[in-house]
Amino acid sequence: MGALTGIRVVELAGIGPGPFVGMMLADAGAEIIRVDRPGGAAMPSMAVGRGRLGTLEADLKDPAARKTVLRLIDAADVLIEGFRPGVAERLGLGPQTCLERNAKLVYARMTGWGQHGPLAPRAGHDINYISISGVLHAFTRAGERPVPPLNLVGDYGGGAMFCAFGILAALLEARTSGQGQVVDAAMTDGSATLSAFIHGMRGIGGWAGEPGHNLLDTGAPFYDVYVTADDRHIAVGALEPQFYALLLAGLGLADEDLPAQTDTAGWPVLRERFTAVIRTRTRDEWAAVFEPTDACVTPVLTWEEAAAHPHNRARETFVHPDGTLQPAPAPRLSRTPSTARDASSRITRNLLESWGLTTEEAQKATQTP
Secondary structure, three states: OOOOOEEEEEEEEEOOOHHHHHHHHHHOEEEEEEEOOOOOOOOHHOOOHHHOEEEEEOOOOHHHHHHHHHHHOOOEEEEEEEOOHHHHHHHHHHHHHHHHHOOOOOEEEEOOOOOOOOOOOOOOHHHHHHHOOOOOHHHHOOOOOOOOOOOOHHHHHHHHHHHHHHHHHHHHHHHOOOOOOOEEEEEHHHHHHHHHHHHHHHHHOOOOOOOOOOOOOOOOOEEEEEOOOOOOOEEOOOOHHHHHHHHHHHHOOOOOOOOOOOOOHHHHHHHHHHHHHHHOOHHHHHHHHHHOOOOOOEEEHHHHHHHHOOHHHOOOOHHHOOOEEEEEEOOOOOOOOOOOOOOOOOOOHHHHHHOOHHHHHHHOOOOOO
């Protein structure tokens, strides 16, 4: 039994962070019915679609289908939608309508730009949202162009994770007030919040204006990725002096006359030396040297290698709930652990009836077109 067992969620199908929010809640035990357009129920075949009780195909422009969805919302604790601002209202599924019917509902709106602001009605993707929050600018080596960090910072870190946090905060508050509320989760906001530490460093003069010259953005030679003899890579994160000393020892440089770790003017010399030495051995040879130490040096693994790594295997970091490799739920709860469950692809009449629909309503909703 997960921590969210008994929490009912209606998820209006979307892409990007919305399904990830549903995955997180489903892993934690929430009962989720996914509503998708006719013929659009493909997400359950993907990892982020796992754990749903089933998918109801419904044309939300059709009054009868919309009525069925509203009946489900009546029984739900949470609604997740990821439309552009105003779309849900035009469909007759906006917050005012839903909260009038179900006062305790947590209405979660997951978008890139948020519900208001000049860009709110515009299209965009992860790369656009993190570009205006200032975050993309930071993923830059000195003298090079920014590199998008996949869609992990906008869609998932700044989007889905903050949306899920907002949902849980609103659910807790509703326990005492009896009232639901709207969660306005925007990837621009969330990705900006993720950069709070960097803003704090900038505020005290500890972060340069130009990227690629700082402690954590590849400016420091002891916090970077290096190429090995077999054209693979190792990650070096020896920030603290005691760890840096172990790095030098492992590289065989402990007795060399090198610039001090904190001497930024000497960083180019250190980088050149580290680059040359690390090129003399393979990735796995360096991994064997540093694994028994606290030098904070690790191999850069592929997806497949990560799943096979002894540490990840010991913690069961990756699972196969439907026969495909997927990351396991996180974080770990001791008494009510989360579980990666396969998704049911089609909704059942009995399930709809358990959510309060009449037998006739459930039968109509599950009829094959």
